[in-house]
Amino acid sequence: MTDPQPQPAPHRRITDPQALKGLTHPLRRKLYDQLSHFGPATVSTLAERVESDPGQVSYHLRELGKRGFIEEAPEYARDRRERWWRTVPGTVSWSNTAFPEASGRAIADVVFEQIVADQYERLANYNATRDSWPAEWVEVATANNSYLRLTPDETKALTGELQAVILRWAQVGKQDPAVHPDERPEDGRENVYLFFHAFPEQP
Numbered sequence: 001m002t003d004p005q006p007q008p009a010p011h012r013r014i015t016d017p018q019a020l021k022g023l024t025h026p027l028r029r030k031l032y033d034q035l036s037h038f039g040p041a042t043v044s045t046l047a048e049r050v051e052s053d054p055g056q057v058s059y060h061l062r063e064l065g066k067r068g069f070i071e072e073a074p075e076y077a078r079d080r081r082e083r084w085w086r087t088v089p090g091t092v093s094w095s096n097t098a099f100p101e102a103s104g105r106a107i108a109d110v111v112f113e114q115i116v117a118d119q120y121e122r123l124a125n126y127n128a129t130r131d132s133w134p135a136e137w138v139e140v141a142t143a144n145n146s147y148l149r150l151t152p153d154e155t156k157a158l159t160g161e162l163q164a165v166i167l168r169w170a171q172v173g174k175q176d177p178a179v180h181p182d183e184r185p186e187d188g189r190e191n192v193y194l195f196f197h198a199f200p201e202q203p
Contacts, residue, residue: 010090017104022067023111028060040073040086040181119195
C-alpha cells in the first residue's frame with residue numbers, strides 16, 4: 001500500500017479591494033509577516049517582536065482576522081489569558097486585473113510596493129549581519145538573475161513549476177502541529193527567506 005499523497009494547500013484569490021486594504025497598514029504587514037514566517041504566536045510575543053503596545057497589536061490582529069488572513073489558535077493556549085494567532089492555511093494571491101476600479105488598483109499597488117520594500121529590507125539586513133552566521137549558511141545563501149525569452153503562457157508555466165517546488169520544500173521542514181510552537185527542535189534548521197520576481201522588460 002502506498003502512502004496517500006499530501007493534499008495541496010488551499011488557495012485564496014483576493015478580489016475584494018477592501019480585504020486587501022487590510023495589508024496596507026504597516027503594523028498589520030509586520031504582524032502578518034511574523035506569523036507567516038515564524039508560525040503561531042501570542043499577542044504578547046508579537047507585541048515584543050514588533051515593539052508595539054499589546055492593545056494595538058490585539059486590535060490589528062482582529063482586523064487581519066476579519067479579512068481572512070489569520071485566525072485564532074486556542075489549542076496552543078496554556079491558560080485563559082493567552083491568545084494565540086496563526087495564518088490561515090494555504091496561499092494567497094491577487095492581481096491588479098481583478099480590480100476594475102482605480103481605487104482598488106491603487107490599494108493593490110500600495111501593498112505590492114510595501115512587499116517589495118520589505119523583501120529588499122530583509123536582504124539588506126542579511127547582508128549587514130552576514131558575518132554573524134556560520135560559514136555553512138553563508139556558503140548556501142544565493143542570489144540569481146536570469147534573462148529569458150518567453151510567451152505569457154510559458155511564463156505562467158515557469159512560475160507554476162517554481163511555486164510547486166517551493167511548496168514541496170516547504171513541507172520538508174514543516175513543524176509537526178502537535179508540537180507546541182514554543183518548543184523548537186534543535187535539528188539544524190533555520191528560517192530561510194526566499195523571494196523572486198518575474199516580469200516583462202524592454203531593453
